[in-house]
Amino acid sequence: MxxxxxxxxxxxxxxxxxxxxxxxxxxxxxxxxxxxxxxxxxxxxxxxxxxxxxxxxxxxxxxxxxxxxxxxxxxxxxxxxxxxxxxxxxxxxxxxVTADDVQDLREEVAALREKQAAQDERYRELRTILDSIVDDLAKIKENGETPS
Structure with missing residues (x-):
């Protein structure tokens, strides 16, 4: 050749x-x-x-x-x-992709996982609050009360 x-x-x-x-x-x-x-x-x-x-x-x-x-x-x-x-x-x-690129991506993924974990925790907190509100509204409806 x-x-x-x-x-x-x-x-x-x-x-x-x-x-x-x-x-x-x-x-x-x-x-x-x-x-x-x-x-x-x-x-x-x-x-x-x-x-x-x-x-x-x-x-x-x-x-x-x-x-x-x-x-x-x-x-x-x-x-x-x-x-x-x-x-x-x-x-x-x-x-x-270089080894440095792989390391950078690993660090970005770790940061995103931390952010996702924080968002998941916040979601659980909000879900608990929402469930409580729904329960309160259901009780009010059962008792015939009108929400103010």
């Missing part, structure tokens, strides 16, 4: 799976093993090596000569961005 000559040509030729791998590498801070990349990018096992080889050939990724072992099975090769790859990632990184 002929290497793209310009950054724009490279971006145009990435396609969805290689773009997802670039986003995955960006998510992992510019260094990740092939298992992490595949899981994040959701690339099928059967095409993973093809896409990684292409990204290495295009000088977007480079193998760092390490293997990481996680659990049983063979180790996973480790890759990192090249300078060219980082420049490409800056343009591809439009939809990827």
């Amino acid at each position: 002929k290497q793209p000559e310009t950054k724009q040509e490279l971006l145009d030729r990435l396609g969805p799976q290689r773009s997802a791998l670039v986003e995955a590498m960006n998510f992992h801070g510019g260094r990740a093993n092939s298992r992490e990349l595949r899981e994040y990018a959701d690339v099928p096992k059967g095409s993973m090596q093809h896409h990684l080889s292409t990204l290495v050939e295009w000088e977007v990724f480079e193998p760092v000569g390490e293997t990481e072992y996680a659990g049983k099975g063979p180790g996973a090769a480790v890759y990192a961005f090249t300078a060219k790859g980082q420049a490409v990632a800056d343009d591809v990184h439009t939809t990827a």
Whole structure:
């Protein structure tokens, strides 16, 4: 496969799976093993090596000569961005979520849960008051009294 000559040509030729791998590498801070990349990018096992080889050939990724072992099975090769790859990632990184993004979202969710809990408590208080008013009105109606 002929290497793209310009950054724009490279971006145009990435396609969805290689773009997802670039986003995955960006998510992992510019260094990740092939298992992490595949899981994040959701690339099928059967095409993973093809896409990684292409990204290495295009000088977007480079193998760092390490293997990481996680659990049983063979180790996973480790890759990192090249300078060219980082420049490409800056343009591809439009939809990827970073670890900082995830932390920010967790904090926002926690704040929303606290707000929801406070609103739930206020709802219960108002519901109790409303139920009391309805009971009082029912008693007044039974006794034939007219509310003032």
